[in-house]
Amino acid sequence: MQQIINFLIRYKHFLLYILLMLISLGFTIQSHSFHQSKFFNSANWLTGNIYNTSFNISTYFDLDTENEKLVKENKRLRHLLFNKKNETQIVLDTANIRYTISSGQIIKNSYADQRNYLTINKGKKDSIKQDMGVITNKGIIGIVENTSGKFATVQSILNEHSNINAKIKNTNHFGSLVWNTKSYTTVQLIDIPKLVPLHIGDTIVTGAMSSIFPENIPIGTIKKFDLDRSENFYTIDVSLFNDMTNVKNVYIVNSLDREEILELESETINND
Amino acid sequence: MISNYFFINFIRFVLLVLVQVLVFNRLNFFGFINPMVYILFLYWYPIKENRAAFIGLSFLLGLSIDFFSDTMALHAASTTTIAYLRPAIMRFIFGVNLEFQSFKLSNSTKAQQFTFLTLLIVVHHFVFFTLEVFSLINILLILKKVLIISLATLILCLLFGTLFSVKKE
Numbered sequence: 001m002q003q004i005i006n007f008l009i010r011y012k013h014f015l016l017y018i019l020l021m022l023i024s025l026g027f028t029i030q031s032h033s034f035h036q037s038k039f040f041n042s043a044n045w046l047t048g049n050i051y052n053t054s055f056n057i058s059t060y061f062d063l064d065t066e067n068e069k070l071v072k073e074n075k076r077l078r079h080l081l082f083n084k085k086n087e088t089q090i091v092l093d094t095a096n097i098r099y100t101i102s103s104g105q106i107i108k109n110s111y112a113d114q115r116n117y118l119t120i121n122k123g124k125k126d127s128i129k130q131d132m133g134v135i136t137n138k139g140i141i142g143i144v145e146n147t148s149g150k151f152a153t154v155q156s157i158l159n160e161h162s163n164i165n166a167k168i169k170n171t172n173h174f175g176s177l178v179w180n181t182k183s184y185t186t187v188q189l190i191d192i193p194k195l196v197p198l199h200i201g202d203t204i205v206t207g208a209m210s211s212i213f214p215e216n217i218p219i220g221t222i223k224k225f226d227l228d229r230s231e232n233f234y235t236i237d238v239s240l241f242n243d244m245t246n247v248k249n250v251y252i253v254n255s256l257d258r259e260e261i262l263e264l265e266s267e268t269i270n271n272d
Numbered sequence: 273m274i275s276n277y278f279f280i281n282f283i284r285f286v287l288l289v290l291v292q293v294l295v296f297n298r299l300n301f302f303g304f305i306n307p308m309v310y311i312l313f314l315y316w317y318p319i320k321e322n323r324a325a326f327i328g329l330s331f332l333l334g335l336s337i338d339f340f341s342d343t344m345a346l347h348a349a350s351t352t353t354i355a356y357l358r359p360a361i362m363r364f365i366f367g368v369n370l371e372f373q374s375f376k377l378s379n380s381t382k383a384q385q386f387t388f389l390t391l392l393i394v395v396h397h398f399v400f401f402t403l404e405v406f407s408l409i410n411i412l413l414i415l416k417k418v419l420i421i422s423l424a425t426l427i428l429c430l431l432f433g434t435l436f437s438v439k440k441e
Binding site: 016 | 297304323324327328345406
């Protein structure tokens with residue numbers, strides 16, 4: 001017994017180090033294989049408020065360019081509205097609504113890591129929930145991962161874990177959108193069969209398989225494509241429409257059908 | 273005197289965390305260079321202090337930066353490692369001088385201070401990027417990141433070091 005106590009006393013610093021290292025290694029390995037931790041993220045009260053204060057100061061510096069972007073988007077939407085062909089009455093019936101949109105602002109951006117997360121200044125109080133889509137006028141940004149009262153973290157498309165259903169515009173060939181962590185301007189579209197005719201410059205949009213994003217939200221254009229190792233599927237480099245280094249105003253898309261779809265899918269699996 | 277030390281280190285802790293997360297994490301020089309200046313906390317921390325407290329404090333420092341940057345415990349793991357290895361590194365660099373009661377970091381030569389800082393940074397970055405990338409296939413990527421970002425951190429730490437150095441009597 002005496003010897004054990006002596007051992008503990010002599011190596012107490014080493015044991016402390018091992019203990020702390022094991023804790024952090026546990027967290028790290030968990031983050032490699034699972035989603036972000038529920039408590040361990042920048043959406044919590046303290047970090048959220050510090051980021052928000054910093055955002056409130058810095059937001060004034062690029063109001064001009066942000067306003068210009070928003071006016072441009074309004075212009076485009078007005079153009080669509082005025083040139084609409086069939087002037088039927090717009091029916092505002094809740095039964096017809098599949099998606100609701102709310103707006104938010106990015107208060108923390110990152111794109112240099114392997115697993116990038118953004119923080120937005122909307123949370124549970126604004127009825128933001130996990131697995132809502134986040135987009136800008138140009139294209140998709142990511143998916144809401146964790147929420148606190150006033151803030152939420154968003155898993156960026158520039159994240160190893162990111163996996164979004166996408167397709168080639170005007171066709172029904174769909175694949176998965178992933179990121180190989182190399183460049184923040186390109187993501188990869190995989191699992192597109194070899195027989196699909198591809199051209200550099202083709203547009204990639206979100207697919208209908210996703211229960212998170214509406215169909216046909218723009219993502220980017222084809223930059224380059226190669227066959228993968230099995231020689232049956234293409235790996236396509238997609239250059240993003242969004243400049244991920246400079247995003248501020250975002251829209252959060254809530255799919256009202258999502259719960260029903262998920263429920264149905266789990267029931268189908270259970271019945272098998 | 274003790275409360276004074278405590279106070280200075282507390283202020284340093286908070287300021288370094290804020291500077292790191294609000295300024296240097298957003299630098300993204302060339303798209304990926306984010307220097308980690310908070311290592312200066314371990315460089316500046318008094319030498320003859322309780323070692324267990326030092327390791328615990330470093331863990332907390334790393335953890336608070338992890339909270340802000342959504343990196344789980346990468347910063348915590350690498351900071352704890354250099355906190356544990358610091359006495360060994362110091363013995364390696366300062367040798368017998370370390371045993372003297374009057375030893376101070378500001379009394380040692382510039383070359384020694386420089387090597388001490390460099391070793392801390394390189395070990396920290398190596399642990400950090402190994403854990404971040406987490407695959408041996410990408411060993412070249414790890415080495416490239418360690419090399420370039422260590423250099424950036426070193427330059428900024430030296431600048432900060434001269435800016436906030438305690439005046440010699």
